[in-house]
Amino acid sequence: MDWSNHNWVKEDVDFTPKRKIENKGSEKNPHIIGTISSQKMSKEVGYQSLGECLFYYLLELDHSTIRYYVQPIEVPIKYLDDQGDVKEWLHVPDVLVFRQGSVPHLYQIKESPEQTNKKFELCNQKCQQLSKARNWKYSVIYPKKLPDNITRNLKFLTPYLKKRTTYDKWIDEIILKLSTMRNSTILDLALSFSAKTDFRYILPIIYHLIASGVIYSNIQEVLNESSVICLGNYANHLLLYLDGSDRLESL
Known part of the structure:
Protein backbone atom coordinates (compact mmCIF):
# COMPACT_ATOMS: atom_id res chain seq x y z
CA MET A 1 0.00 0.00 0.00
CA ASP A 2 1.10 3.55 -0.70
CA TRP A 3 1.23 5.55 2.53
CA SER A 4 3.48 8.33 1.25
CA ASN A 5 0.69 10.92 0.87
CA HIS A 6 -1.70 9.52 3.45
CA ASN A 7 -3.55 11.87 5.80
CA TRP A 8 -3.04 10.48 9.31
CA VAL A 9 -5.76 12.43 11.10
CA LYS A 10 -8.04 9.41 11.55
CA GLU A 11 -5.24 7.08 12.66
CA ASP A 12 -3.90 9.66 15.10
CA VAL A 13 -7.30 9.60 16.81
CA ASP A 14 -8.11 5.88 16.48
CA PHE A 15 -4.72 4.63 17.65
CA THR A 16 -3.95 6.88 20.59
CA PRO A 17 -2.27 4.88 23.41
CA LYS A 18 -4.82 2.70 25.18
CA ARG A 19 -2.84 2.29 28.37
CA LYS A 20 -0.57 4.41 30.51
CA ILE A 21 3.16 3.69 30.54
CA GLU A 22 3.83 2.32 34.02
CA ASN A 23 6.80 0.93 35.88
CA LYS A 24 5.11 -2.04 37.52
CA GLY A 25 7.69 -4.33 39.00
CA SER A 26 10.25 -1.52 39.08
CA GLU A 27 11.69 -2.88 42.31
CA LYS A 28 13.12 -5.76 40.28
CA ASN A 29 13.62 -3.95 36.97
CA PRO A 30 14.54 -0.30 37.57
CA HIS A 31 14.85 2.23 34.75
CA ILE A 32 12.91 0.17 32.19
CA ILE A 33 10.48 2.96 31.31
CA GLY A 34 11.22 6.11 29.39
CA THR A 35 10.65 7.93 26.12
CA ILE A 36 12.42 8.37 22.82
CA SER A 37 12.21 11.48 20.68
CA SER A 38 10.50 10.16 17.56
CA GLN A 39 11.37 11.91 14.32
CA LYS A 40 8.63 9.97 12.50
CA MET A 41 5.86 10.73 14.98
CA SER A 42 7.14 14.24 15.83
CA LYS A 43 6.65 13.62 19.54
CA GLU A 44 7.95 11.68 22.51
CA VAL A 45 7.11 7.95 22.33
CA GLY A 46 6.99 6.00 25.58
CA TYR A 47 8.40 2.55 26.22
CA GLN A 48 8.29 0.28 29.26
CA SER A 49 10.95 -2.28 28.43
CA LEU A 50 14.36 -2.40 26.78
CA GLY A 51 12.85 -4.56 24.06
CA GLU A 52 10.28 -1.89 23.22
CA CYS A 53 12.96 0.80 23.18
CA LEU A 54 15.16 -1.20 20.80
CA PHE A 55 12.26 -1.92 18.48
CA TYR A 56 11.26 1.73 18.33
CA TYR A 57 14.87 2.59 17.43
CA LEU A 58 14.59 0.01 14.67
CA LEU A 59 11.39 1.61 13.37
CA GLU A 60 12.94 5.07 13.48
CA LEU A 61 15.88 3.89 11.37
CA ASP A 62 13.82 1.78 8.96
CA HIS A 63 13.36 3.99 5.93
CA SER A 64 10.17 2.22 4.84
CA THR A 65 8.40 2.79 8.16
CA ILE A 66 6.17 5.83 7.71
CA ARG A 67 4.36 5.87 11.04
CA TYR A 68 3.82 3.74 14.14
CA TYR A 69 1.45 3.80 17.08
CA VAL A 70 2.22 2.35 20.51
CA GLN A 71 -0.49 0.58 22.57
CA PRO A 72 -2.84 1.27 19.63
CA ILE A 73 -5.90 -0.91 20.25
CA GLU A 74 -7.79 -2.93 22.83
CA VAL A 75 -8.39 -6.60 22.07
CA PRO A 76 -11.32 -8.14 24.01
CA ILE A 77 -10.32 -11.40 25.71
CA LYS A 78 -13.18 -13.58 26.93
CA TYR A 79 -12.70 -16.43 29.39
CA LEU A 80 -14.58 -18.58 31.91
CA ASP A 81 -13.99 -17.92 35.60
CA ASP A 82 -13.93 -20.60 38.29
CA GLN A 83 -17.72 -20.48 38.48
CA GLY A 84 -18.11 -21.01 34.75
CA ASP A 85 -19.24 -17.46 34.07
CA VAL A 86 -18.06 -15.62 30.95
CA LYS A 87 -15.72 -12.75 31.81
CA GLU A 88 -13.86 -10.29 29.63
CA TRP A 89 -10.75 -8.15 29.88
CA LEU A 90 -8.94 -5.95 27.38
CA HIS A 91 -5.47 -6.80 26.08
CA VAL A 92 -3.36 -4.01 24.56
CA PRO A 93 -0.72 -5.13 22.01
CA ASP A 94 2.47 -3.11 21.75
CA VAL A 95 2.69 -1.32 18.41
CA LEU A 96 0.98 -0.92 15.03
CA VAL A 97 3.36 -0.11 12.18
CA PHE A 98 2.64 1.41 8.78
CA ARG A 99 5.38 0.65 6.25
CA GLN A 100 5.46 1.85 2.68
CA GLY A 101 4.23 -0.88 0.32
CA SER A 102 2.74 -3.02 3.08
CA VAL A 103 -0.51 -3.45 5.00
CA PRO A 104 -0.48 -2.34 8.66
CA HIS A 105 1.55 -4.67 10.89
CA LEU A 106 0.60 -5.31 14.52
CA TYR A 107 3.46 -6.40 16.79
CA GLN A 108 3.66 -7.95 20.21
CA ILE A 109 7.07 -7.39 21.84
CA LYS A 110 8.41 -10.10 24.16
CA GLU A 111 11.65 -10.83 25.99
CA SER A 112 12.24 -14.28 24.49
CA PRO A 113 10.39 -17.17 22.82
CA GLU A 114 10.43 -18.92 26.20
CA GLN A 115 8.30 -16.14 27.70
CA THR A 116 4.94 -17.82 27.16
CA ASN A 117 1.99 -19.13 29.13
CA LYS A 118 -1.70 -19.85 28.62
CA LYS A 119 -2.60 -16.18 29.01
CA PHE A 120 -0.10 -15.13 26.35
CA GLU A 121 -1.24 -17.86 23.97
CA LEU A 122 -4.83 -16.68 24.33
CA CYS A 123 -3.83 -13.06 23.70
CA ASN A 124 -1.75 -14.15 20.73
CA GLN A 125 -4.67 -16.07 19.24
CA LYS A 126 -7.07 -13.14 19.62
CA CYS A 127 -4.56 -10.68 18.14
CA GLN A 128 -4.09 -12.97 15.15
CA GLN A 129 -7.84 -13.19 14.63
CA LEU A 130 -8.31 -9.44 14.88
CA SER A 131 -5.41 -8.75 12.51
CA LYS A 132 -6.76 -11.19 9.94
CA ALA A 133 -10.20 -9.57 10.13
CA ARG A 134 -8.66 -6.14 9.50
CA ASN A 135 -6.28 -7.38 6.79
CA TRP A 136 -3.24 -6.61 8.95
CA LYS A 137 -0.08 -8.60 9.49
CA TYR A 138 0.65 -9.84 13.00
CA SER A 139 3.96 -10.88 14.57
CA VAL A 140 5.48 -11.63 17.94
CA ILE A 141 9.03 -10.29 18.08
CA TYR A 142 12.00 -10.45 20.44
CA PRO A 143 14.19 -7.34 19.99
CA LYS A 144 16.52 -8.34 22.84
CA LYS A 145 17.52 -11.30 20.65
CA LEU A 146 18.88 -8.97 17.99
CA PRO A 147 22.57 -9.50 17.11
CA ASP A 148 24.87 -7.45 19.33
CA ASN A 149 26.22 -5.40 16.41
Missing part, protein backbone atom coordinates in the same frame (compact mmCIF):
# COMPACT_ATOMS: atom_id res chain seq x y z
CA ILE A 150 22.73 -4.44 15.27
CA THR A 151 21.73 -3.46 18.81
CA ARG A 152 24.86 -1.36 19.23
CA ASN A 153 24.34 0.39 15.89
CA LEU A 154 20.66 1.10 16.59
CA LYS A 155 21.62 2.85 19.82
CA PHE A 156 24.46 4.71 18.13
CA LEU A 157 22.65 5.92 15.00
CA THR A 158 19.25 6.90 16.37
CA PRO A 159 20.41 10.23 17.92
CA TYR A 160 21.84 11.21 14.53
CA LEU A 161 18.42 11.10 12.86
CA LYS A 162 17.74 14.66 14.00
CA LYS A 163 18.95 17.09 11.37
CA ARG A 164 20.77 20.15 12.68
CA THR A 165 20.29 23.40 10.78
CA THR A 166 24.05 23.73 10.34
CA TYR A 167 24.21 20.47 8.36
CA ASP A 168 22.69 21.99 5.20
CA LYS A 169 25.88 23.88 4.42
CA TRP A 170 27.81 20.64 3.98
CA ILE A 171 25.39 17.88 2.96
CA ASP A 172 25.45 18.39 -0.82
CA GLU A 173 29.24 18.63 -0.88
CA ILE A 174 29.62 15.49 1.26
CA ILE A 175 27.35 13.54 -1.09
CA LEU A 176 29.14 14.86 -4.19
CA LYS A 177 32.58 14.09 -2.79
CA LEU A 178 31.58 10.57 -1.76
CA SER A 179 30.17 9.92 -5.24
CA THR A 180 33.57 10.72 -6.74
CA MET A 181 35.43 8.67 -4.12
CA ARG A 182 33.05 5.71 -4.69
CA ASN A 183 34.09 3.84 -1.55
CA SER A 184 35.70 5.50 1.43
CA THR A 185 35.94 5.14 5.17
CA ILE A 186 33.97 7.54 7.33
CA LEU A 187 37.19 9.08 8.65
CA ASP A 188 38.76 9.50 5.20
CA LEU A 189 35.69 11.30 3.92
CA ALA A 190 35.66 13.61 6.93
CA LEU A 191 39.41 14.30 6.61
CA SER A 192 38.95 15.29 2.97
CA PHE A 193 37.29 18.48 4.28
CA SER A 194 40.26 19.45 6.46
CA ALA A 195 41.20 22.36 4.20
CA LYS A 196 37.78 23.92 4.83
CA THR A 197 36.84 22.97 8.38
CA ASP A 198 37.67 20.72 11.30
CA PHE A 199 36.99 17.14 10.20
CA ARG A 200 35.28 16.51 13.55
CA TYR A 201 32.55 18.90 12.45
CA ILE A 202 31.89 16.72 9.38
CA LEU A 203 31.72 13.38 11.23
CA PRO A 204 28.25 13.87 12.78
CA ILE A 205 26.87 14.97 9.41
CA ILE A 206 28.13 11.73 7.85
CA TYR A 207 26.50 9.73 10.63
CA HIS A 208 23.28 11.69 10.05
CA LEU A 209 23.36 10.78 6.36
CA ILE A 210 23.90 7.12 7.25
CA ALA A 211 21.00 7.17 9.71
CA SER A 212 18.80 8.95 7.15
CA GLY A 213 19.47 6.40 4.40
CA VAL A 214 21.57 8.55 2.08
CA ILE A 215 24.91 6.87 2.79
CA TYR A 216 25.34 3.10 3.07
CA SER A 217 27.42 1.20 5.58
CA ASN A 218 27.12 -2.43 6.63
CA ILE A 219 25.31 -2.09 9.96
CA GLN A 220 25.70 -5.80 10.60
CA GLU A 221 29.24 -4.82 11.56
CA VAL A 222 30.13 -2.34 14.32
CA LEU A 223 29.88 1.15 12.89
CA ASN A 224 32.88 3.40 13.56
CA GLU A 225 35.22 5.81 11.80
CA SER A 226 36.92 2.95 9.97
CA SER A 227 33.66 1.69 8.43
CA VAL A 228 33.55 1.66 4.63
CA ILE A 229 30.76 3.77 3.14
CA CYS A 230 29.23 4.57 -0.24
CA LEU A 231 26.03 6.17 -1.49
CA GLY A 232 22.98 4.03 -0.74
CA ASN A 233 21.16 2.76 2.34
CA TYR A 234 21.05 -0.24 4.65
CA ALA A 235 17.30 -0.95 4.33
CA ASN A 236 17.78 -4.63 3.46
CA HIS A 237 19.80 -5.19 6.63
CA LEU A 238 16.85 -4.10 8.77
CA LEU A 239 14.14 -5.89 6.81
CA LEU A 240 15.10 -9.23 8.34
CA TYR A 241 14.20 -7.95 11.79
CA LEU A 242 10.84 -6.50 10.72
CA ASP A 243 9.60 -9.30 8.52
CA GLY A 244 7.79 -11.56 10.97
CA SER A 245 8.06 -13.63 14.10
CA ASP A 246 9.45 -16.82 12.58
CA ARG A 247 12.63 -15.19 11.37
CA LEU A 248 13.07 -13.27 14.58
CA GLU A 249 12.59 -16.34 16.71
CA SER A 250 15.46 -18.04 14.93
CA LEU A 251 18.03 -15.41 15.92
Whole structure:
Protein backbone atom coordinates (compact mmCIF):
# COMPACT_ATOMS: atom_id res chain seq x y z
CA MET A 1 0.00 0.00 0.00
CA ASP A 2 1.10 3.55 -0.70
CA TRP A 3 1.23 5.55 2.53
CA SER A 4 3.48 8.33 1.25
CA ASN A 5 0.69 10.92 0.87
CA HIS A 6 -1.70 9.52 3.45
CA ASN A 7 -3.55 11.87 5.80
CA TRP A 8 -3.04 10.48 9.31
CA VAL A 9 -5.76 12.43 11.10
CA LYS A 10 -8.04 9.41 11.55
CA GLU A 11 -5.24 7.08 12.66
CA ASP A 12 -3.90 9.66 15.10
CA VAL A 13 -7.30 9.60 16.81
CA ASP A 14 -8.11 5.88 16.48
CA PHE A 15 -4.72 4.63 17.65
CA THR A 16 -3.95 6.88 20.59
CA PRO A 17 -2.27 4.88 23.41
CA LYS A 18 -4.82 2.70 25.18
CA ARG A 19 -2.84 2.29 28.37
CA LYS A 20 -0.57 4.41 30.51
CA ILE A 21 3.16 3.69 30.54
CA GLU A 22 3.83 2.32 34.02
CA ASN A 23 6.80 0.93 35.88
CA LYS A 24 5.11 -2.04 37.52
CA GLY A 25 7.69 -4.33 39.00
CA SER A 26 10.25 -1.52 39.08
CA GLU A 27 11.69 -2.88 42.31
CA LYS A 28 13.12 -5.76 40.28
CA ASN A 29 13.62 -3.95 36.97
CA PRO A 30 14.54 -0.30 37.57
CA HIS A 31 14.85 2.23 34.75
CA ILE A 32 12.91 0.17 32.19
CA ILE A 33 10.48 2.96 31.31
CA GLY A 34 11.22 6.11 29.39
CA THR A 35 10.65 7.93 26.12
CA ILE A 36 12.42 8.37 22.82
CA SER A 37 12.21 11.48 20.68
CA SER A 38 10.50 10.16 17.56
CA GLN A 39 11.37 11.91 14.32
CA LYS A 40 8.63 9.97 12.50
CA MET A 41 5.86 10.73 14.98
CA SER A 42 7.14 14.24 15.83
CA LYS A 43 6.65 13.62 19.54
CA GLU A 44 7.95 11.68 22.51
CA VAL A 45 7.11 7.95 22.33
CA GLY A 46 6.99 6.00 25.58
CA TYR A 47 8.40 2.55 26.22
CA GLN A 48 8.29 0.28 29.26
CA SER A 49 10.95 -2.28 28.43
CA LEU A 50 14.36 -2.40 26.78
CA GLY A 51 12.85 -4.56 24.06
CA GLU A 52 10.28 -1.89 23.22
CA CYS A 53 12.96 0.80 23.18
CA LEU A 54 15.16 -1.20 20.80
CA PHE A 55 12.26 -1.92 18.48
CA TYR A 56 11.26 1.73 18.33
CA TYR A 57 14.87 2.59 17.43
CA LEU A 58 14.59 0.01 14.67
CA LEU A 59 11.39 1.61 13.37
CA GLU A 60 12.94 5.07 13.48
CA LEU A 61 15.88 3.89 11.37
CA ASP A 62 13.82 1.78 8.96
CA HIS A 63 13.36 3.99 5.93
CA SER A 64 10.17 2.22 4.84
CA THR A 65 8.40 2.79 8.16
CA ILE A 66 6.17 5.83 7.71
CA ARG A 67 4.36 5.87 11.04
CA TYR A 68 3.82 3.74 14.14
CA TYR A 69 1.45 3.80 17.08
CA VAL A 70 2.22 2.35 20.51
CA GLN A 71 -0.49 0.58 22.57
CA PRO A 72 -2.84 1.27 19.63
CA ILE A 73 -5.90 -0.91 20.25
CA GLU A 74 -7.79 -2.93 22.83
CA VAL A 75 -8.39 -6.60 22.07
CA PRO A 76 -11.32 -8.14 24.01
CA ILE A 77 -10.32 -11.40 25.71
CA LYS A 78 -13.18 -13.58 26.93
CA TYR A 79 -12.70 -16.43 29.39
CA LEU A 80 -14.58 -18.58 31.91
CA ASP A 81 -13.99 -17.92 35.60
CA ASP A 82 -13.93 -20.60 38.29
CA GLN A 83 -17.72 -20.48 38.48
CA GLY A 84 -18.11 -21.01 34.75
CA ASP A 85 -19.24 -17.46 34.07
CA VAL A 86 -18.06 -15.62 30.95
CA LYS A 87 -15.72 -12.75 31.81
CA GLU A 88 -13.86 -10.29 29.63
CA TRP A 89 -10.75 -8.15 29.88
CA LEU A 90 -8.94 -5.95 27.38
CA HIS A 91 -5.47 -6.80 26.08
CA VAL A 92 -3.36 -4.01 24.56
CA PRO A 93 -0.72 -5.13 22.01
CA ASP A 94 2.47 -3.11 21.75
CA VAL A 95 2.69 -1.32 18.41
CA LEU A 96 0.98 -0.92 15.03
CA VAL A 97 3.36 -0.11 12.18
CA PHE A 98 2.64 1.41 8.78
CA ARG A 99 5.38 0.65 6.25
CA GLN A 100 5.46 1.85 2.68
CA GLY A 101 4.23 -0.88 0.32
CA SER A 102 2.74 -3.02 3.08
CA VAL A 103 -0.51 -3.45 5.00
CA PRO A 104 -0.48 -2.34 8.66
CA HIS A 105 1.55 -4.67 10.89
CA LEU A 106 0.60 -5.31 14.52
CA TYR A 107 3.46 -6.40 16.79
CA GLN A 108 3.66 -7.95 20.21
CA ILE A 109 7.07 -7.39 21.84
CA LYS A 110 8.41 -10.10 24.16
CA GLU A 111 11.65 -10.83 25.99
CA SER A 112 12.24 -14.28 24.49
CA PRO A 113 10.39 -17.17 22.82
CA GLU A 114 10.43 -18.92 26.20
CA GLN A 115 8.30 -16.14 27.70
CA THR A 116 4.94 -17.82 27.16
CA ASN A 117 1.99 -19.13 29.13
CA LYS A 118 -1.70 -19.85 28.62
CA LYS A 119 -2.60 -16.18 29.01
CA PHE A 120 -0.10 -15.13 26.35
CA GLU A 121 -1.24 -17.86 23.97
CA LEU A 122 -4.83 -16.68 24.33
CA CYS A 123 -3.83 -13.06 23.70
CA ASN A 124 -1.75 -14.15 20.73
CA GLN A 125 -4.67 -16.07 19.24
CA LYS A 126 -7.07 -13.14 19.62
CA CYS A 127 -4.56 -10.68 18.14
CA GLN A 128 -4.09 -12.97 15.15
CA GLN A 129 -7.84 -13.19 14.63
CA LEU A 130 -8.31 -9.44 14.88
CA SER A 131 -5.41 -8.75 12.51
CA LYS A 132 -6.76 -11.19 9.94
CA ALA A 133 -10.20 -9.57 10.13
CA ARG A 134 -8.66 -6.14 9.50
CA ASN A 135 -6.28 -7.38 6.79
CA TRP A 136 -3.24 -6.61 8.95
CA LYS A 137 -0.08 -8.60 9.49
CA TYR A 138 0.65 -9.84 13.00
CA SER A 139 3.96 -10.88 14.57
CA VAL A 140 5.48 -11.63 17.94
CA ILE A 141 9.03 -10.29 18.08
CA TYR A 142 12.00 -10.45 20.44
CA PRO A 143 14.19 -7.34 19.99
CA LYS A 144 16.52 -8.34 22.84
CA LYS A 145 17.52 -11.30 20.65
CA LEU A 146 18.88 -8.97 17.99
CA PRO A 147 22.57 -9.50 17.11
CA ASP A 148 24.87 -7.45 19.33
CA ASN A 149 26.22 -5.40 16.41
CA ILE A 150 22.73 -4.44 15.27
CA THR A 151 21.73 -3.46 18.81
CA ARG A 152 24.86 -1.36 19.23
CA ASN A 153 24.34 0.39 15.89
CA LEU A 154 20.66 1.10 16.59
CA LYS A 155 21.62 2.85 19.82
CA PHE A 156 24.46 4.71 18.13
CA LEU A 157 22.65 5.92 15.00
CA THR A 158 19.25 6.90 16.37
CA PRO A 159 20.41 10.23 17.92
CA TYR A 160 21.84 11.21 14.53
CA LEU A 161 18.42 11.10 12.86
CA LYS A 162 17.74 14.66 14.00
CA LYS A 163 18.95 17.09 11.37
CA ARG A 164 20.77 20.15 12.68
CA THR A 165 20.29 23.40 10.78
CA THR A 166 24.05 23.73 10.34
CA TYR A 167 24.21 20.47 8.36
CA ASP A 168 22.69 21.99 5.20
CA LYS A 169 25.88 23.88 4.42
CA TRP A 170 27.81 20.64 3.98
CA ILE A 171 25.39 17.88 2.96
CA ASP A 172 25.45 18.39 -0.82
CA GLU A 173 29.24 18.63 -0.88
CA ILE A 174 29.62 15.49 1.26
CA ILE A 175 27.35 13.54 -1.09
CA LEU A 176 29.14 14.86 -4.19
CA LYS A 177 32.58 14.09 -2.79
CA LEU A 178 31.58 10.57 -1.76
CA SER A 179 30.17 9.92 -5.24
CA THR A 180 33.57 10.72 -6.74
CA MET A 181 35.43 8.67 -4.12
CA ARG A 182 33.05 5.71 -4.69
CA ASN A 183 34.09 3.84 -1.55
CA SER A 184 35.70 5.50 1.43
CA THR A 185 35.94 5.14 5.17
CA ILE A 186 33.97 7.54 7.33
CA LEU A 187 37.19 9.08 8.65
CA ASP A 188 38.76 9.50 5.20
CA LEU A 189 35.69 11.30 3.92
CA ALA A 190 35.66 13.61 6.93
CA LEU A 191 39.41 14.30 6.61
CA SER A 192 38.95 15.29 2.97
CA PHE A 193 37.29 18.48 4.28
CA SER A 194 40.26 19.45 6.46
CA ALA A 195 41.20 22.36 4.20
CA LYS A 196 37.78 23.92 4.83
CA THR A 197 36.84 22.97 8.38
CA ASP A 198 37.67 20.72 11.30
CA PHE A 199 36.99 17.14 10.20
CA ARG A 200 35.28 16.51 13.55
CA TYR A 201 32.55 18.90 12.45
CA ILE A 202 31.89 16.72 9.38
CA LEU A 203 31.72 13.38 11.23
CA PRO A 204 28.25 13.87 12.78
CA ILE A 205 26.87 14.97 9.41
CA ILE A 206 28.13 11.73 7.85
CA TYR A 207 26.50 9.73 10.63
CA HIS A 208 23.28 11.69 10.05
CA LEU A 209 23.36 10.78 6.36
CA ILE A 210 23.90 7.12 7.25
CA ALA A 211 21.00 7.17 9.71
CA SER A 212 18.80 8.95 7.15
CA GLY A 213 19.47 6.40 4.40
CA VAL A 214 21.57 8.55 2.08
CA ILE A 215 24.91 6.87 2.79
CA TYR A 216 25.34 3.10 3.07
CA SER A 217 27.42 1.20 5.58
CA ASN A 218 27.12 -2.43 6.63
CA ILE A 219 25.31 -2.09 9.96
CA GLN A 220 25.70 -5.80 10.60
CA GLU A 221 29.24 -4.82 11.56
CA VAL A 222 30.13 -2.34 14.32
CA LEU A 223 29.88 1.15 12.89
CA ASN A 224 32.88 3.40 13.56
CA GLU A 225 35.22 5.81 11.80
CA SER A 226 36.92 2.95 9.97
CA SER A 227 33.66 1.69 8.43
CA VAL A 228 33.55 1.66 4.63
CA ILE A 229 30.76 3.77 3.14
CA CYS A 230 29.23 4.57 -0.24
CA LEU A 231 26.03 6.17 -1.49
CA GLY A 232 22.98 4.03 -0.74
CA ASN A 233 21.16 2.76 2.34
CA TYR A 234 21.05 -0.24 4.65
CA ALA A 235 17.30 -0.95 4.33
CA ASN A 236 17.78 -4.63 3.46
CA HIS A 237 19.80 -5.19 6.63
CA LEU A 238 16.85 -4.10 8.77
CA LEU A 239 14.14 -5.89 6.81
CA LEU A 240 15.10 -9.23 8.34
CA TYR A 241 14.20 -7.95 11.79
CA LEU A 242 10.84 -6.50 10.72
CA ASP A 243 9.60 -9.30 8.52
CA GLY A 244 7.79 -11.56 10.97
CA SER A 245 8.06 -13.63 14.10
CA ASP A 246 9.45 -16.82 12.58
CA ARG A 247 12.63 -15.19 11.37
CA LEU A 248 13.07 -13.27 14.58
CA GLU A 249 12.59 -16.34 16.71
CA SER A 250 15.46 -18.04 14.93
CA LEU A 251 18.03 -15.41 15.92
